[in-house]
Amino acid sequence: MRVKAIRANLAEVKADLAACFAFEGDQRPRGVRDKTLEKELAAEMRAERFKAGAGDVLVWNTNGRYACRRYLVVGLGEEGNDARVALRAAAAKAIRVAERQSADRVAIGVPPVGDAGALARATAEGALLGGYRFDRYLSDPRKIRAKVKQVELAVDAPVGGVRKPVGAGEVVARAVCLARDLVNEPPSEMNPGRMSRVARAEAKKAGLQARVLGVPELKKLGMNALLAVARGSSEPARVVHMTYKPKGKSKGRVVLVGKGVTFDSGGLNLKPGNFMLHMKSDMGGAAAVLATMTALGEIGCKYEVHALLGLVENMTGAAAYKPGDILRTYSGKTVEIGNTDAEGRLVLADLMAYAAKRLKPDHMIDVATLTGAVVVALGPHCIGAFSRDDAFCDALVEAGRSAGETLWRMPMFDDYLDLLKDGPADLTNVGGRYGGAITAALFLGEMIPREQSWIHLDIAGPAFYEKETAEVAFGGSGAGVRTLLGWFESASR
Ligand code: BES
Ligand code: ZN
Ligand code: ZN
Numbered sequence: 309m310r311v312k313a314i315r316a317n318l319a320e321v322k323a324d325l326a327a328c329f330a331f332e333g334d335q336r337p338r339g340v341r342d343k344t345l346e347k348e349l350a351a352e353m354r355a356e357r358f359k360a361g362a363g364d365v366l367v368w369n370t371n372g373r374y375a376c377r378r379y380l381v382v383g384l385g386e387e388g389n390d391a392r393v394a395l396r397a398a399a400a401k402a403i404r405v406a407e408r409q410s411a412d413r414v415a416i417g418v419p420p421v422g423d424a425g426a427l428a429r430a431t432a433e434g435a436l437l438g439g440y441r442f443d444r445y446l447s448d449p450r451k452i453r454a455k456v457k458q459v460e461l462a463v464d465a466p467v468g469g470v471r472k473p474v475g476a477g478e479v480v481a482r483a484v485c486l487a488r489d490l491v492n493e494p495p496s497e498m499n500p501g502r503m504s505r506v507a508r509a510e511a512k513k514a515g516l517q518a519r520v521l522g523v524p525e526l527k528k529l530g531m532n533a534l535l536a537v538a539r540g541s542s543e544p545a546r547v548v549h550m551t552y553k554p555k556g557k558s559k560g561r562v563v564l565v566g567k568g569v570t571f572d573s574g575g576l577n578l579k580p581g582n583f584m585l586h587m588k589s590d591m592g593g594a595a596a597v598l599a600t601m602t603a604l605g606e607i608g609c610k611y612e613v614h615a616l617l618g619l620v621e622n623m624t625g626a627a628a629y630k631p632g633d634i635l636r637t638y639s640g641k642t643v644e645i646g647n648t649d650a651e652g653r654l655v656l657a658d659l660m661a662y663a664a665k666r667l668k669p670d671h672m673i674d675v676a677t678l679t680g681a682v683v684v685a686l687g688p689h690c691i692g693a694f695s696r697d698d699a700f701c702d703a704l705v706e707a708g709r710s711a712g713e714t715l716w717r718m719p720m721f722d723d724y725l726d727l728l729k730d731g732p733a734d735l736t737n738v739g740g741r742y743g744g745a746i747t748a749a750l751f752l753g754e755m756i757p758r759e760q761s762w763i764h765l766d767i768a769g770p771a772f773y774e775k776e777t778a779e780v781a782f783g784g785s786g787a788g789v790r791t792l793l794g795w796f797e798s799a800s801r
Contacts, residue, residue, distance in 0.1 A: 491784025
C-alpha cells in the first residue's frame, strides 16, 4: 500500500472510494471541504440515522455524480481530547470496508480537528495497520482478499509540512507489520536460527550492527538459565545483540530485551493443547524489539540503543531441563525450577543481568509474553507495565496512549518477593497461584541492581489477537512497537 498526502477536497480526488469522518452528534461529515458534497452527505447521514459511533460506517453510492463512485462516512465516536487515536482506528476501518469493495485507490479526507501533520500521520498509520493481512500461505487466489494499492490523504494544508509526519507514520506502521509477520510465521519456520538470520538481515538493511551469539559463546558467558530452557529442543539457542548509534551526540543509552521463545510447549510441565495453540507468539517480545530497532534511524532517535533477543524453543526433548533443577544465572543468583513453563523469566534473567552489568544503560526495557496471569488481570488488549521508576513508567504509558496502545501500570509489592524465596536456591521460578504477573516481574527485578531504571512490559495479552479489531487482524499484532517508537520519538525531541 502506498500512502501519499495531497492538498485537495474530496469532491475532486479521483479514487474508487473516498472516506470522511464524523464525531458522534455531528450533523455533517468533517474533512470533505466541498460544500455541495458535504450537504449531500449530511442529508444521507440524516436519512440513514447515522450516529457516528466509533467504527460505524455509512456507505453512499453517488452513481457517478462525483469524482468517486462511493463515499464513506466513518464514525469517530465521542469527540475526546485526542482525535489521533479515534482517527487511526477509523482510518483502519475505512480500509477494511474499501477492501471488501475491492477498491484499488482510496482517498481519505483528513478532518481539520487539530494539527494537520499529526492527524494525517495517524490516518496513514491506521490505513497501513488496517490493510495488514498474513496471506502468504494461501494458495487459492479467490481466498486472497484484494488489497488497497494507493491511499491519498486529502489535507487542507501545504503538503510540504505534512509529508514528514506521514512518512514517520509509515515507518512506524511498517515496523508493526514486520513484527506481525514474524509472529505469524509458523513456529517450525520462525525458530531461533531463522529468527537470528532475519535479525541480521534487517539490521543490515537498517544500517545497524548485529552480532549473533551461538551456544558455545553463551556457555562461555554463563547464560545458563537461557541455555537450560533450550536444552529440550533440537534447535540451538541464539542471542542476537543489535546496536543502533545515533548520528551526532547521544542523549543516553537504552537497552531493549526481548523474550524470543519461538515456541512454548511448556516443556516437561507440558501445556494442555488449547493453551499451546498460539504459543508461536511467545517470541512476540523479541519480534517487537527487532522491529523497533529497524525504525530508529528513520524516526530520528537520538539514543544509543542496544537490543538483546533471547531466542530459544521450550520443548520436551530427552535433554530437557527438569522441575527441581537448580541453575546458576548470569547474575550469580541460583534458581530452582518449580515449573518448566515459567521459562520466559529465565531467558530474560540472563540477558537483563548481562545488560545491566556490561552495557550499563540509562534505561532498560524488557518486552515479553511473560504470564497468563497478566491476561487474567488486564484482559486481552492491554500491556501490563511494571517499574520502580515512576517518571519513566509514566512516559511509557503516555507514549502508548498517544500511539494507540493501552498500557496499565501494575504494582511491584516488595513483600511478595518472599513467595519466590523458599527452597534450596536463592529463588524459585514460580511464585504460586496468585499475583503471577507481579511475582514474575519481581523475579526479573532480582537480576539487576535496584537503582537500574527499568520497565517490564508484559504483552502476553495483546501480542496475539484471537478476535480482530479495526487496527489488528487475527494473529500477531506487533504489540509494543508503537509504544517503544513513540517513547523514543518523544524522548529524542
Ligand atoms: N508464554 C507463557 C505466557 C503466556 C500465556 C503468553 C498466555 C501468552 C498467552 C509463559 O511462558 C507461561 O507459560 N507462563 C506460565 C507461568 C506459570 C507456570 C508460573 C503461566 O502464565 O501460566
Ligand atoms: Zn511457558
Ligand atoms: Zn512462554
